[in-house]
Amino acid sequence: MSSRAFASDNQAGVHPTVMNRMALAAEGFASAYGNDALTRQVEAQLSERFETDCSVFLVGTGTAANALALSALCPPHGAVLCHREAHIVNDECTAPEFFTGGARQVSVPGEWGKPDLAGLEYRMEQLTFRGVHSVKPSVLSLSNATEMGTIYGPGELARYGSFCRRHGLALHVDGARFANALASQAMSAAELSWKQGVDVLTLGATKGGAMAAEAVIFFNRDLAEDFGFKRKRGGHLWSKHRLLAAQFEGWLSDGLWLELARQANQLARNLADGLAEVPGISISIPVEANMVFPILPAAMAAALRDEGFEFYDWPTQPGMVRLVTSFATEEASVEDLIARARHHAE
Incomplete structure (x- = not known):
């Protein structure tokens, strides 16, 4: 009988290409903690796919990727704006609050999983008129694809990017299903990310055929200055890092x-x-x-x-x-x- 599993794309296993790359990487010896040739290769692959030099950090879970990324963008006294259905609000067990040191998540309604821009403007007004007595809006986090299965096109992303620049916010995209969003549109990965003002993308491979592999990609490389320390302190720097890299190398190869x-x-x-x-x-x-x-x-x-x-x-x-x-x-x-x-x- 065919599978009747429709609860999550996490129910799927590992694509054979990815598994084979992991098996090859498991042979012999290599430098630990990301100081290996395969990790350098994946960093180059991602820079090529996104058509820009970027800083890349690999982790094993989407929650780690999002929470650590937000910790680089938002201070403990800050606020992360997002849609009320966002994964970071509903499915990450306050990990973003934990890794940011207590930052507040401020949710905004909107149709089909996308925060309403007028609602975001209203939230900004609410949060800023009290000055130091309230939180400091620091980040807007979007999900592409959204938690409702809809996608942002470049025009939409550009409008959110403009909003962020106008208010001095960083723009983070939860890309657990970024490949699905990109595959449904005839455009480059660059057009759906940094060209529209995205500062940081968490690119998920786990749902798309890997075993456990997510990449935190900093297009604004200045924001990545201390991220290596944050990843290590948070317990998410793999010693046998090449096995993370092998998953991405197989997943990204040949389209x-x-x-x-x-x-x-x-x-x-x-x-x-x-x-x-x-x-x-x-x-x-x-x-x-x-x-x-x-x-x-x-x-x-x-x-x-x-x-x-x-x-x-x-x-x-x-x-x-x-x-x-x-x-x-x-x-x-x-x-x-x-x-x-x-x-x-x-």
């Missing part, structure tokens, strides 16, 4: 990262198209990456779970669930879910 993301995105669109034709199911959020947010009748959701389908409830709207495809999802699994949903609608 694999975008190929796998396109595959996951297409399967999500196929899934959405099929479910939209099932009586009783509605889909109101655009499907732009590898996530689908249908509203299911309660009896149908329960029956699908009884049959072994795995997915999360998503309480943005009553009856909404989240379905996620990955590089390892098979077309047969998508067809299976659509067929069973249609069966339970009858």
Whole structure:
């Protein structure tokens, strides 16, 4: 039977290319703590992919990447502005507050996972008129793709970048699914990052085919001055660092990262198209990456779970669930879910 795992792209395993690169890197000896040739190669790969010299730091989890990145951008008395559905607010167990030394996260509503610019302006006014009696707005954090599966295009990012420059904020992008966002648009990685004012990107490979590999990429290299110390002090500097680098080397080579993301995105669109034709199911959020947010009748959701389908409830709207495809999802699994949903609608 095909897999019925649609809860998260973290449920997928490791792509064979990435695993093979890790096996090769595990042979013999190499300098530790990132002082190896493979790490230098990955740094060069990322600078090439993003068409600029950047400072790159590899870690093993997305939470570490985001929290450490924000610690370089925001002081303890500062504030991180973000959407109210942001991963850093809801799914990182106050790690950003911990690593920043107590900075506050200030959430803003907005459609489809994107903070409303007028709402951001209002928040800035709220936070600044009290002076030292309030927090100092320091960072705007966006997610691309968003937690609602939508994506930012370069024009949108440029508007947020302009907002940040006007208010003296750093711009951070949580790119756990950056490959999915990029793969759905005909443009370069540079056009979707630093060319629009992004200072720091946390680029996730884990969801896209790696075992455990995330990169904190500083396009504004001045902000990276003490980051090596922050990573070490936080316990996220791997001694056998080449095994982190090997994952990125395999994932980035020959366009694999975008190929796998396109595959996951297409399967999500196929899934959405099929479910939209099932009586009783509605889909109101655009499907732009590898996530689908249908509203299911309660009896149908329960029956699908009884049959072994795995997915999360998503309480943005009553009856909404989240379905996620990955590089390892098979077309047969998508067809299976659509067929069973249609069966339970009858």
